[in-house]
Amino acid sequence: MRLLSVFRDSLRCFTLSLCLLAVAVTVKADDGVANHEVKGRIVDQAGHPVAYASVALYLPSDSSLVTGAASNDLGEFSIRAAEGRYYLMVRFLSYKDRFISDIQVNKNVDLGDIKIESSFTDLEAVTIEADKPQMELKLDKRVFNVGQDLNNRGATAAEVLDNIPSVEVDVEGNVSLRGSENVRILIDGKPSGLTGLSSTDALRMLQGDLVERVEVITNPSARYDAEGEVGIINIVLKKEKTQGFNGSIEARVGYPANYGLSATLNVRRKKFNYFLTYGVGYQDRQGGGEMNQHFFYPDTTYYYDRIQDRNRTSLSHNIRLGTDFYLTKKSSLTLSGGFNPSQGRNISRNTYQDFDSLRTRTGTVWREEDENATDQNAELNLNFRKTFEKEEQLWTIDLKWENNGEEELADLTEKSSEAGVEDIYQRTSQVNDQTTWLFQSDYIYPLGKDGKFEAGVKINLKDVTYDYSLEDQLSDQTWVVNSEFNNTLTYTDNVYAAYVMAGKKKNKFSYQAGLRFEQAELNTVYAQNNYANKRVFPSFFPSAHFSYEFTEDRSIQLSYSRRVSRPRHWWLIPFFGLADSRNIFSGNPNINPEFTHSMELGWLSQGDKGSILSSVYYRHTDGEIERVVVNDSIGVTRMFPINLGYENAFGLEFTISYKPMKNWNMNGSFNFYRAISDGTYEDVRYYNDAYAWSSRFSSKWKVKKKLNIQTSFNYRSPSTTAQGKRLAMYNWDASAALDILKGNGTLTLGLRDILNTRRRRFESHGDYFSSYTDFQWQSRTTTLTFSYRLNQKKKEDRGRNGSEGGDFDGGGDM
Template sequence: MLRSLLPILLLTLFAYVGYAQEEPAAFTISGKLEDADKRPVPFANVALYGTKDSTLIGGSTSDENGIFKIAADPGNYFIKITFLALREKLVQNINVAGNSVDVGVVAMVSDARNLEELVVRGEKSQMDLQLDKRVFNVGKDLSNIGSNASDILNNMPSVTVDVEGNVALRGSQNVRILIDGKQSGMVGLNPAEALRQIPGDLIESIEIITNPSSRYDAEGEVGILNIVMKKNIRYGLNGSFTGTAGYPSNFGGSFNLNYRRKKVNFIANYGLMYRDGPGRGNSRQEYSSADTSFVYESNTNRNRSGYSNSVMVGMDYFINNFNTLTGTLSYRNSQNDNRSTLQYRDFDFNNILTSTVVREERETEPRTNIEAALNYKKTFERKGQSLSFDAKYILSDETEAAKYNEFSDNDATRIVQRAFNTEDERNFLAQLDYIHPLGKDGKMEVGLKSSIRQLDNDFSVHQQNEEMNWIILPNFDNMLAYDERIHAGYAMASSQFGKVFVQAGLRGEYTDILTELKKTAVTNHRKYFNLFPSLHLSYKLQDAQTLQLSYSYRLSRPNFRDLLPFSNFSDSRVFRSGNPLLNPEFTHSFEAGHLLNMEKGTLLSSVYYRHRLGVVENITSVDSTGFTTVTPINLSTGDSYGFEFNLTYDPAPWWKLTANANVFRAMNQGFYNDKLYESDTYSWTSRLSSRLTLFKSVDFQSSFNYRAPRRTTQGRDLSIYFIDLGLSKDILKGRGTVTASVRDLLNSNKRRSIIENAGYYSRSEFQWRPRQFLVTISYRLNRSKERPSLDKQGDGGGDED
């Protein structure tokens, strides 16, 4: 625990020292804000500007009594006061000489235009459609409160997360996951597990980018999921605190703080989480051939428990009105303790039990991730012109150490084994972006990016002999060195012609990847250059309707886990391995969308088509001993097309409905070992959510999720459905909220699949985490509950280049 807290203490000390070196201002400017009914106006933004050049000097927020106080040196100033539904107020001719200044009571008046829009919208939109992405504000969904990133993604339209944590978009797992628009080590080595370690309370929004433009990396067959973390730039000290408790064991706490003073903005957030995740599953395997046959059933009980804590500190330095420098340092540490008991029951073909074998696993899994990032942004007097530079260094370390104990009811021999799997990653990113306005409505964007990624993986399995000595199993012992260098450049232009908006771009990427199995001297060096065009068109049919068309060409490079020839050894009869010879997939993606804004809601409809080359699929094979191997290969060519819609509708001011569905057909065909593998499936996913506001301060939400069955090249995945419920109430005069929720009410979120292949039959069912109950309390410091925004939600995390 001390090792986990040490970086936090050091970062806090550095921030305090930096702040302490700044000389405090000599005087203050104070006052009180009141509305037309003489009531205090709390939590309004009060910004202080210099009269000479209108430079922002500092600012604060009014307290719950409407009183504000701003530190100021001698000089001439004016203040600007802003608050939702009230007109902006300027107080000018403030002269600070030898004394502090009290401007007295400042009267604020209602803004009728803002109030009218407030009635129509009621709150920040849950979905905001932009030219090349959809932005979802996650905070309004009660099922997201107290959750983690994996849970939140599972509630997004078109996104599914299976029981093992694998994320898919529109049915494909070849999706790129970013943090704040950039590649992050937080989801680098093992995205499924890493997403479970990110507290949902620190997430602001999710961006779904199904046809990314050329400014983004070409990586990701079906697109990009960008997780935008919470940030604050309000004046003074403000933030939020959240605590969660649940069953099965789910405890956590987080805070998100911001302090804005003159030219400096300090930000800090921290999240601590402990989870105890029980899971269970069962399967039946049957195999018959001329050489051998077997039948066995297995039952699995697993428990993944552990804690994770993450901290981020950063500072914005506003050099002047045109130059800003931002630095952040992040640290994340987790310690998991994984336990499982796997029971095999062997039968003959008369279904008579012949033996029972039990295999126990005890595994520890510590992870550490450190990221340092620097950003410089320069704007110009010409509106829309900007230059930015980003650099990031990522250092990650993960070690899996497991011990296995296997014994049988009809054999006194025990098998004792241990496995070690270490993964070390170093990653450096640098990118430069420039935007230049063209004419009245156009702009040109260009950029460069380089990334260097180096990983070392050492894997070995040892077994005890009769003399109690450890012997390495030669088939499970090697070291993989992975060296990836990607250099990219892009150019993109956009402009508006009447009701038509056009954006076209071209991205070039040079890839240099070297993989080496050091102990067996197997090397694979690949170099290739590709051009990736993108095109986006938008046409405003009417004020309430917009039509969008887009095309992009993308690739999906094999991830580290797919290349790794070794994997988890917990199941001694089923082994999942990677393939160091995997090649990337390439995808042509087309999409057309239509947005209809109605008086009480919005409807976004879209149709899409994807053509894929070199599709990677997991192939299951069985040898004569009954040992099953699952290996990814570049199997086939694939085509898929579908229809998707997202509907938001408010039948009444106190009732909000959201619904989304994705209906698609997927066709894959290819040969492996002279055998044809093909599939043709129709399937769909959907989510329906209803939210009621009762007694003005109580919200009740229910949601239903369904995933239809689908065929694969070797079998089929069966349907999944689950129901979530949530109830929240505002407390402490709107500064706090308490939320109670239940996830998977019917305990039905289970993965079920069937594999049938040349005499082999497998049926399996697994549930990673059963029904869970959560209670969350949040408190907002110097802020009331998030009020409606008159502006559309921005891009939040920026762009990935």
């Protein structure tokens, strides 16, 4: 296959690049001379020597491993190190890690006896120390550590996002942030093959067990891509970096059919770190709903009811592996790759019952689509990272290749109760292919004690091919191509970017300002009619962030950024799905990007028992992309995207955490916003003034030493649209987790949508039609998950505060 051929060729290129870069960096390496001895003796609580304990020395500037050793039979160890400041970590199976900070080496150092404690003596204490804060606030992002959220056990990545404050995922898997779906979704800080062709399907296939944390960036700085009107959601996958061999294994079983197995393994040595993640999952999702539609033409009025049943099965694999090679104390190379094949079958059955103006049934039509889908997503990454003598000075280079292939073959059948109407048989073929190349380089230079200067360049080249064809079966059983639905789309999206940014902290005041330039070159070509549409959009994107700390526990933040949302390639495709022949969606090849000015003011207050983050925000968008519904022909409505006009959106948001007692944590969020949009399309004005709010509440109890219980409730209020109204949606989830096998294993039972209320309901109206729709993607689910940790207990604080990176972190991420 073309995918595998390209994968092999690209692997050769990446391997060659790796070798050349390794030689170049090694020649220029600047190592210090390890002429000092650091020694000590590892003992247990009784003073007995501990043999074969792992002892590792790290640089505090970037937590890079310098050297290491194992204790001998007498518990003694000796390490050679250059002059400098370090921290030391001692690890041994069944013992708590021992962390020793601020080791100054300017002569031989004797640390004496280092006592380590058994991890079985007070398991409850270890567990309490293990919990990271659920939310951490950085200067330009919020970090949510989702690993401790019980409701995420056995869930998909889409369900993990649905538990994040400000983020909403509807029943069809569409992700929105603060009420807008124009949000950029990244994986490990970069566009990923996992979300290449359809982020909705990809997030459902990605197991939540593989997610380490979620970063929500509502007002991104110039360091980040300008794509995404309301911001960026970055999903960070698990990758262990601790010394020695460790990992975890997780298995799940659920009802309706939901089975999965995942493993994360890591081997850390002096010069190398190897990591492997594998996940396989099978799901059988059943959903459906109903629609009541009313058509009122000048000369006739009639109705129809549609009853829909859907069944989607999928078998997906997620393989990610790589290695970190520590060339010197200050430079490293990371080569990683991923492969994500999946297969699925989607069956959609629609029953249409037609009525006249008196609501007398006049006939019934049955339409079925049986689709088989195959996806193959692959990617390769090469990262070079170098630190310098100055603390926090950093240079990174990233190279990435990814390819996403998708093939969908469907058979369609339509039958009518009306006498004399022949059955309809059709078959469709959709073959999609997307290839992306990415080059990025970032540099950070410290300015004085608390300042930084950053600069970087990025090139992202994307090439998409979309083949679509429809065949009709004639009465003599032969198949003919329907020329009206036969075309090939070629779409290129090339973005060239560069940015500069500077920041400083002076006493209680911090600031960060930057400017990013992006030139987007979009080209759309349709083979059938030789139509081409090439557009170039050079744009500047400034950003500014300010923070003032009144006290250690109270601070205020102000930020501004300019953003862009470029059309998704499936919005440009003029073809449409035929599963529902009376309600169709088609693309628009002429839509342009929308540009947004975004401002936000936030207040953080922290106390002994909790914290509250409150924000007010405002967005102004020009060229707003909106989906409209029109009466395409008698009895048929069509939805498609357009550049409508403008939108002004502003809102108020609260995120609260509270710990009323030692074993009880509560978290809640509330978001209220108003959005005013206005524009004209084909002499029809589309004006909307919408008020809406959403909230989430979560509570976690530690009932006993080994048992945790968590429950959460989500609510999304009704809101108006330019053509109707979206009704309220809410759901309640609950989970319980029990630690077993001396703390190495955990059993989790999860219930999602206990009240079976997670449904999408909306009303719409337009010229000569009105409708009401009630749809549910799947009913309530029950999942039992077992996880087992290899050579590790529940994660403890290793001396690094919270998630990786600080307020001014950057370089290589995005």
